[in-house]
Amino acid sequence: MRATCSLIRREFAAYFTGPIGYVALFGFLVLNGLLFWLVVGLLTEKGPRGIEYPMQVMLGGAENPQDVLVAGVLFWGLFPAVTGIITSRLIAEERGTGTLESLLTAPIRDWQVVFAKFVACFAFYLLLWSTTLVYIPVLADLKADWQGNVTLFAAMLVVGILFIGMAKLGFWFALNGRLVLLLGVSGVALAAAGGYLHATYDARHLVHLTWNIDARPILTSYLGMVLAGAMFLALGLLVSSWVKSQLVAWMLSLLLGLGFVLPAALRWQVDSGSDWDALVYYLSVPEHFRRDFTRGVIDTRPLVLYVTVTLCCLYLTVRSLEARRLR
Amino acid sequence: MIVVEHLTKYYGEYHAVRDVSFSVEKGQVVGFLGPNGAGTSTTMRILAGFLTASSGKATIGGKDVFWDPIEARRRIGYMPESCPLYGDMRVDEYLRFRGGLKGLSRTECKKRIGYVLERCWLKDESRQIIGTLSKGYRQRVGLADALLADPPVLILDEPTAGLDPSQIRETRKLMRELGQMHTMLLSTHILSEVEATCDSVIVIYQGQVVEDGSLAAVRQRHKNKPLEDIFVQLTGQEGI
Numbered sequence: 001m002r003a004t005c006s007l008i009r010r011e012f013a014a015y016f017t018g019p020i021g022y023v024a025l026f027g028f029l030v031l032n033g034l035l036f037w038l039v040v041g042l043l044t045e046k047g048p049r050g051i052e053y054p055m056q057v058m059l060g061g062a063e064n065p066q067d068v069l070v071a072g073v074l075f076w077g078l079f080p081a082v083t084g085i086i087t088s089r090l091i092a093e094e095r096g097t098g099t100l101e102s103l104l105t106a107p108i109r110d111w112q113v114v115f116a117k118f119v120a121c122f123a124f125y126l127l128l129w130s131t132t133l134v135y136i137p138v139l140a141d142l143k144a145d146w147q148g149n150v151t152l153f154a155a156m157l158v159v160g161i162l163f164i165g166m167a168k169l170g171f172w173f174a175l176n177g178r179l180v181l182l183l184g185v186s187g188v189a190l191a192a193a194g195g196y197l198h199a200t201y202d203a204r205h206l207v208h209l210t211w212n213i214d215a216r217p218i219l220t221s222y223l224g225m226v227l228a229g230a231m232f233l234a235l236g237l238l239v240s241s242w243v244k245s246q247l248v249a250w251m252l253s254l255l256l257g258l259g260f261v262l263p264a265a266l267r268w269q270v271d272s273g274s275d276w277d278a279l280v281y282y283l284s285v286p287e288h289f290r291r292d293f294t295r296g297v298i299d300t301r302p303l304v305l306y307v308t309v310t311l312c313c314l315y316l317t318v319r320s321l322e323a324r325r326l327r
Numbered sequence: 328m329i330v331v332e333h334l335t336k337y338y339g340e341y342h343a344v345r346d347v348s349f350s351v352e353k354g355q356v357v358g359f360l361g362p363n364g365a366g367t368s369t370t371m372r373i374l375a376g377f378l379t380a381s382s383g384k385a386t387i388g389g390k391d392v393f394w395d396p397i398e399a400r401r402r403i404g405y406m407p408e409s410c411p412l413y414g415d416m417r418v419d420e421y422l423r424f425r426g427g428l429k430g431l432s433r434t435e436c437k438k439r440i441g442y443v444l445e446r447c448w449l450k451d452e453s454r455q456i457i458g459t460l461s462k463g464y465r466q467r468v469g470l471a472d473a474l475l476a477d478p479p480v481l482i483l484d485e486p487t488a489g490l491d492p493s494q495i496r497e498t499r500k501l502m503r504e505l506g507q508m509h510t511m512l513l514s515t516h517i518l519s520e521v522e523a524t525c526d527s528v529i530v531i532y533q534g535q536v537v538e539d540g541s542l543a544a545v546r547q548r549h550k551n552k553p554l555e556d557i558f559v560q561l562t563g564q565e566g567i
Contacts, residue, residue, distance in 0.1 A: 006427025010416075017415040098411035102472070105375040105407070106428045107400040325379045327338065 003108045004116045011090070011120030021124065024085045028128050031075050031082075035060060036135045038068050043139070053295050054139055054213055055221045061290030076264070076286045080232055080257025081250075086124055087236025088249035090117045091321075095244045100324075110321045114314055118237055125229045129222070141212040149204040156194025157206075163187025217296035224293030227306040228285050232257050234313035241320040260285045328353045328480055328510040329374065334383035336369055343369045345534040346383070353479075356506035358521035359514040361531035362562050367514045368408055370531070371484050374512070375405040387480055401429070404473030404509075408484040410466055414458030418449060418468055421457060422475060429476040443471040447501070463494040470501070481505065483513040487520060499523055518554045528554075532562045 015021030039057045056062050060072030094100040103113065167184035170176070198205065236253035243249050264284035270276040281287050288302040329351040336344040344366040351357050361367040372378045374385055376396050385392045390399040413421060419440060426436035444450050447467040452460065457468060466486065473481055486502070487495045495517070502524045505511065515521060521528055521542075528545055530538035538545055538561050542554075549557045 002430050002432070003428045006424055009427075010413075010424045014413075014415065097414075098407070098409065099413055101372070101377050101407045102405070102411060102425075103428075105377050105400060105403070105405045106425070107397045107430060108428055109397065325377065327378070 003106070004112045007108070007113065007116035008120050008123075011117055012123055014089075015086075015120075015124050018089075020085060020089055024082055024124075025128060025131070027078065027085070028082050029131060031078055032058075032132050032135075034071050035075060036132075036139075038071055039139060042068070043141075053217065055217045056290060056294040058135070058139070059221055059225070059289045059294050061286060061294055072286075076261050077258075080254050080261060082128075083125065083229060083232040084236050084250045084253040084257060086121050086128075087233050088240055088246045088253060090121060090237055091240040091317075092243050092246045092249040096246070104321070104325070111318045114237070114317045114321065118234065118314060121233050121237065122230060125233060126226070129225060129229075136218060139213060140215075140218075141210075143210045145208040145210075147205055147208050149202070149206060151198065151202050151206075153194045153198035153202055154206040156190050157198055158194075160187045160189070160191025160194055163190060214296065217294055220293045220296050220298055221289070223298070224289055224302070227303060227310075228288070231260070231285075231306040231309045231313075234310040234317075238313040238317045238320065241317050259283075263287075264290075328355075328388055329512060330384075330386045331370070331374070332384045334370065334373060334385055335381045336366070336373060336378065337381045343534055344373075344380075347531065347534070347536050349529050349536060349539055351510060351512060353510055354507075355527060356502070356511040356513070356525050358525035358528040359512055359531070360516075360518075360521065360528055360558060361514070363516075365531050365562070366534040367531055368484055371405075371482050371512070371514060372407075375403055375407075375482055376400050377407075401476070402478055402480050404476065404478040404481045406469045406473045406481075406483045406486060409488070410469035412457045412465055412468055414456070416457055417453070418455055418457060418460075419444075419453040421468065422471060425472050426475055431476060439475055439477065443474045446474065447471040448497070462489050463491065466490060466494075466498070470498075474505070479510060481509045481511045481513075483511065485514055485516070487515060487517060495520070518558060522554055530558065530561050537561045 015024075035058050039051070039054050042051045042057060043054060051057055051062065053062075057068055057072075060075035062068045062072060091100070094103060104110070163183050164187035167180050167187055170180040170183065232253075235256050236249070239253040239256060240249045243252065260283060262284075263280045264286040266280045267277070267284070267287060270280055281291075282301060282305065285302070288299070291297070292299045292302065329349075331350065332348050334344055334347045335342075347366070347370060359367050359371070369378065373380045374387065374392060376392050376399060379393060387399045388402045390402065392399045416424070422440045422443065423436060426439060431439060444453055447470050449464070449467055449471060452464055455464075457465065460468065466489075470483070470486060473483065483502075487498050490498060499520055502511070502513065502520075506524060506526075513525075525542065527541040528538065529536060538548075538557070540548070545557065546552070546554075549560070552560075
């Protein structure tokens, strides 16, 4: 356990001690910023034109107008490249520089190594997506009006937030660990309970929020992105265990990743309703987002695909590391 | 402490290690000699658990390196050949990471890091980025890592390769001190080093053990010739 945590910490920190993390962040934010700019343009346009599903445009699924389609194709074409940048160094770099030898001779099992590396790159992937959370209030045209009705539940919320802040400060200055933990946990509990009760039971609120798009498609879109990302990352990790060069690992993982993206282009070629259509739908991640996740639908078929491919790839990665010893 | 029985390793068709058997008693310092490509590194990698033997058996402190790899690896401090390190980490960060990997608790880790930094003369370099260190210092970091969990057995693959004469002398002094506390198996090409630090030697040639015994016994068997002559004779390159 301690060994796994130590490895996770190192792998995650390694994204920031080298250029790779910043490259991935830059590429990702440029793509997302472009899509965001297009959505905001469409949402604020005057006249009869508008959009039905803002998240569909955000995740590159809309087909008109033309520039949105182009941006969407760009987004999905480069998505496997971004996940490839994150994963390609994980094992390939260690093989290239020979550090794999000191890692694999430490008292840690192969599956722990793979698990730790996967968790680290997945955490970095979540960090990438968490930067896009700042777009959401803008998309939703969030407005907060001060009403100033202090109730018991509102007070609970405020005290909870204060506790969290104090815990954070205590953590910063490395004060008594138990006290900080107690403050943090009780703060989170108070804030969550107070916030929920305040929002549902109280007739008048401390702050009145207005929110102009449906919140659930946002949640389902993020759910889909988290799981689809896990699949692409596991694929990249597997490829990274095959080769010594990061560049080759990146190109191979891009190629394999496109295997789950390009079938989306076939949807214009096959009859809808035929068996081929079902197959093409099953394999094309952009279609899952265009049809389901961004419209607030949770379809279990893509979720099963993502989870099984992830688990299969991680299993094969463990075997591939083991096979190196027998070479 | 180290028992190797009929160890064999094939790389595809290539027979790298052929039926090697030897044992190292507790507290001994053994020089593991052989020309390049003789199978010394392969044997050490099998002992450290990086490679798996094609057949045969090896145990470290009674733990089989194949059937009980985690326990066997806990008993070993291994320093690979040419000492690969993460160039983007600082020395103390690296040692903290390795300490965690070897299962040391935070306080234990802190204590051990202080000790190994002192031991390997790295005190002033602890905040250096490893990528900027010279070869000698990198070697010391590798040695510090091997010592970190205070393992009973040290396996060092060419710890003095590529060092300058004063660094070699320094490292040799360290080896001699460590030899009093740990069981040590070290490979090297510098025979004067073997004479200075080791109790006994094992010579391996073309994947087979050709000489095994204490320094005095080996000398006696070869009519008190210098170690270098014995080595050249055993590895079949006498004309040189």
